[in-house]
Amino acid sequence: MHMTEAKLFWEQTLRGYNGEKHFPFPYDHPQRLTSPRSGRGATVSFELDTELVQLITSFAHQSKASLYQVFLTTYFAYLFKLAQNESDLCVLSVVANRPLRELHSMVGMLVNMIPCRLQLDPQCSFDELLVTVQNLLINALVHSQFPYQKIVSSMPISVNTEFLYETKEEYGASESISLVDDIHLTRVDSLDGSNTQIAIFDLIITVRHDPDNKSIKVLFNYSQDLFDKCTIKTMTERFHILLRQLFEQNTERQQPIFSLSLLLSNEVQLRHELNSTYLDYSRSLNCxxxxxxxxxxxxxxxxxxxxxxxxxxxxxxxxxxxxxxxxxxxxxxxxxxxxxxxxxxxxxxxxxxxxxxxxxxxxxxxxxxxxxxxxxxxxxxxxxxxxxxxxxxxxxxxxxxxxxxxVTYDIQTDELPPPVGVKLDNLA
Structure with missing residues (x-):
């Protein structure tokens, strides 16, 4: 792949994208978006039940799509609803960046980030959106060797580079990075034993798939400078609800994306109560x-x-x-x-x-x-x-x-108007 061709591809892909605004996450501390941050991070996670894992895996197989593509499509739909129908979305994704077989066994960090921009049609179904994301990824992966730093530096001036870092879709190493046999990476805690996490972006969604145990775990890594834990916990619950809505109810995948809901059970109940405006006119009412x-x-x-x-x-x-x-x-x-x-x-x-x-x-x-x-x-x-x-x-x-x-209000009198037969069906 010629680098000039790749540069032109990314410039065309990101042209017109409004990167000057931050994605409208429910920030608890939005005033810190433009100020220096401590880099402190934390993670909230949840694990999918076995039945839901089976449903998602079966859907991916039937659609001839990888779990990476299915979850990235789900995340796009999630962002669309979370941002109240914002249709121009961009998510960073990590690729192994080992196109040659000779690089598969090489030790080292060769990964690259690619910005996946999607101009979502609210009328399309989830199945149609999946096909769109698949085509998007095919084109992006062809040009994925072009360094992300150069993508940022060569983008049109209307694109804000910082926004592209705010959301990142990251999947398990089994789908993105090939490791050398018999070499295992072990997590090491910090020297003081605090196991402190670092937040590189505002929010990182990681989906960990364990094929052997047939389990899927979703992790939300977030910046503690911007979010409180309770807010992220609510966001994970909304993402979980969206997964159940899409894969436990097959008909929902055929409906337009805009009709999907991120409401929690208590919010659904509240909406039902607010919309319950029925009034029994058979009982005695007063004017x-x-x-x-x-x-x-x-x-x-x-x-x-x-x-x-x-x-x-x-x-x-x-x-x-x-x-x-x-x-x-x-x-x-x-x-x-x-x-x-x-x-x-x-x-x-x-x-x-x-x-x-x-x-x-x-x-x-x-x-x-x-x-x-x-x-x-x-x-x-x-x-x-x-x-x-x-x-x-x-x-x-x-x-x-x-x-x-x-008309005045300062006259005091005890006189009452003559009685009138006002009824509920009168205009008055």
Whole structure:
């Protein structure tokens, strides 16, 4: 392979990639992204159960794909969902970099990193995504001898090299590196016995496959400068859920990638509870004015509204609402089902007007004081309202022939509006 050809390939592959932004992981300490780090790392892992391992292995065999390709595809889908449907993704992967047979038995670190960029189509299925990733890897591996340092230095200026280091997909040595027979690498703890780990990247996903024991272990190595352990534990749980979703339910692999879910069981339950909006109308229900009056009886001295330096208790608010409702019913003959508009600034009077209109059985329609008078006139004509509640600052927006009433909240009275037969099926 000619190095000039490889350089051109990587420049074309990474052209237009926005590497200036960090991948939106759920960082606990995002302020440290641009500051020097200690390099301290830690790992959270989980092991797949035997049945799930068998399902993934069988799928890889049937798809004529390696486990490396299957898990890399899964990781792309995971990042897509984790980043809330970010479709332009780039993951670093490690290759053995021993293309010649003579290099297979050579002792030394010859590995190279390649950036696997994927522009994911949210509408594609997992099976289709796997084929895309396979083709991506074939092209990348052909040019994998080109040093990663030179890839970074020759990339277009719009690509940020630091982002490419933030995510790395690393698999077991059995799939990437050939070791000399009878030579075994043994892990050595640090001199002080603390077994301290180093975080080279923000996050490294390692999938360890043991064919003899038919086991697969997934490890999340993370930077302690950026993440807390509980956050990474949650991320591993989401990845585990995605694996189960894809391989325990065959139909999910045929669905669009965007339909996959990373929700935990407690989050699914919460979503179900929030969406359970069914209301049994066969039981006795009250209208808003009745519920408000009942609430005032329980705690009349409690503060109901606070606006800047002003505050109003529930008792004071009810008095003002009663006063307004009484005037609407007696002076302006507002009846059940009538439409009354209100055009006021954000204020305590706005709340008084809303409740006062509803208390006399009318329908409340809000008008924005920011709209031009011509638009307000059209809205009044469309609603058929014959009365507009206003403030001194909004009165000039309406023609003199339109009946208006200044709404206030500082009048104290015990007068109650005449009873009206407001029901739940009324507009009010």
């Amino acid at each position: 808003l004015p009745e519920d408000f009056a009942r609430h005032v009886d329980m705690q009349p001295q409690k503060v109901a509204i606070v606006l800047d330096e002003q505050s109003v208790t529930y008792g004071e608010l009810l008095h003002s609402v009663n006063q307004l409702a009484f005037r609407l019913s007696t002076e302006f003959n507002v009846q059940l089902g009538d439409i009354v508009c209100q055009c006021v600034e954000r204020s305590i009077e706005m709340i008084v007007g809303q409740l006062g209109i509803l208390a006399c059985g009318a329908t409340y329609v809000a008008l924005s004081p920011n709209d031009p008078p011509s638009h307000l006139a059209i809205l009044i004509q469309q609603t058929g309202s014959r009365l507009i509640l206003v403030q001194p600052t909004t009165r000039d927006k309406f023609e003199s022939i339109i009946t208006t009433l200044h």
